[in-house]
Amino acid sequence: MTTTTAYDRPRTTAASAARDLVKTYGSGAGEVTALKGVTVTVGSGELTAIMGPSGSGKSTLMHCLAGLDTATSGQIFLGDTEIGALSDAQLSRLRRDRLGFVFQSFNLVPTLTARQNITLPARLAGRPVDAAWLTEIAGTLGISDRLDHRPSELSGGQQQRVAVARALIGSPDVIFADEPTGALDRASSTALLGFLRRCVRELGQTVVLVTHDPSVAAYADRVLLLADGQLVDEVRQPSADTVLHALSRLGA
Numbered sequence: 001m002t003t004t005t006a007y008d009r010p011r012t013t014a015a016s017a018a019r020d021l022v023k024t025y026g027s028g029a030g031e032v033t034a035l036k037g038v039t040v041t042v043g044s045g046e047l048t049a050i051m052g053p054s055g056s057g058k059s060t061l062m063h064c065l066a067g068l069d070t071a072t073s074g075q076i077f078l079g080d081t082e083i084g085a086l087s088d089a090q091l092s093r094l095r096r097d098r099l100g101f102v103f104q105s106f107n108l109v110p111t112l113t114a115r116q117n118i119t120l121p122a123r124l125a126g127r128p129v130d131a132a133w134l135t136e137i138a139g140t141l142g143i144s145d146r147l148d149h150r151p152s153e154l155s156g157g158q159q160q161r162v163a164v165a166r167a168l169i170g171s172p173d174v175i176f177a178d179e180p181t182g183a184l185d186r187a188s189s190t191a192l193l194g195f196l197r198r199c200v201r202e203l204g205q206t207v208v209l210v211t212h213d214p215s216v217a218a219y220a221d222r223v224l225l226l227a228d229g230q231l232v233d234e235v236r237q238p239s240a241d242t243v244l245h246a247l248s249r250l251g252a
């Protein structure tokens with residue numbers, strides 16, 4: 001009889017992964033293949049940036065990895081879970097319990113205060129909210145005095161920071177962020193990226209973000225470069241210069 005021990009299993013440090021991922025939108029003459037067979041792993045406890053020219057498939061890749069869009073073919077994993085094999089209900093639960101999101105449109109609930117928006121996912125999941133952690137996140141993001149205001153009473157940048165706080169509060173397996181600094185001025189952007197970096201370094205938080213900005217990508221451990229639906233390059237321990245150089249090789 002063969003027994004399987006933990007040692008026989010491949011050791012995986014991938015928080016998220018795609019294998020031969022193809023994503024096609026539309027059909028017939030209007031068909032667009034946004035991803036043409038992408039195989040990639042996102043390391044656990046790392047900050048990964050996805051870059052590439054406009055239309056190269058960055059958002060599509062992130063949405064597929066986050067279970068917000070389905071693959072046309074190929075496999076997507078969150079840790080050891082193959083998300084394509086899950087029912088809609090299981091997928092919703094996985095997103096709620098194990099992922100955090102920051103989108104360009106902040107998706108805040110207009111009738112709730114900032115504090116209620118931040119704690120909503122935890123409350124929906126029936127998880128306790130760590131009040132000290134909320135205080136620390138709000139302080140670092142500079143929104144402590146805005147917590148009892150509704151989104152309509154906040155600036156765009158403040159709404160963005162509330163959305164980031166909401167993603168961080170439950171310490172999810174992976175935070176997916178689409179241009180998280182898009183609505184922020186340079187000082188707020190630096191504060192936010194510094195805080196995300198700290199969450200990665202000190203708490204082992206995994207973050208995947210899409211950005212067009214090499215100085216944002218420079219905060220990452222690793223930059224993935226897409227061109228025309230394919231993963232074409234990567235830069236480890238990037239600086240704004242090495243990212244710019246890699247982008248210029250793509251003609252971006």
Ligand SMILES: Nc1ncnc2c1ncn2[C@@H]1O[C@H](COP(=O)(O)OP(=O)(O)OP(=O)(O)O)[C@@H](O)[C@H]1O
Nearest residue numbers: 025026032034052053054055056057058059060061
């Ligand atoms: N819902 C959709 N229906 C049809 N085509 C789509 C859809 N979403 C994306 N596409 C197409 O797929 C390709 C990749 O789009 P995607 O948004 O992933 O690129 P991107 O690199 O994030 O672009 P950008 O930097 O401009 O945001 C593009 O050609 C786009 O037009």
